[in-house]
């Protein structure tokens with residue numbers, strides 16, 4: 001079972017960082033309620049010198065499924081930390097209506113049994 005956590009993503013290297021695990025082992029860190037900033041979180045990613053800054057507000061945080069390795073580390077690649085949103089997943093393929101009706105009916109008959 002993957003963990004589901006809020007993450008921020010570095011706009012340069014696309015590394016995803018779990019909220020609450022700062023400072024990270026790669027020297028990146030997340031500052032909460034930084035002074036002189038209206039953003040809730042400031043991510044300082046160590047992929048470049050000077051560090052790459054990105055600003056995040058609470059409502060911009062997205063939920064991700066995090067594998068155990070990345071969870072232990074506190075950050076990971078987009079392969080290890082995957083967006084959970086059902087409808088905005090690139091893998092999401094809408095069912096056609098007939099298929100949808102069939103799946104609803106199949107589900108109903110399951111419950112009747």
Ligand SMILES: [Zn+2]
Pocket residue numbers: 010011012013014015045046047048052
């Ligand atoms: Zn980065």
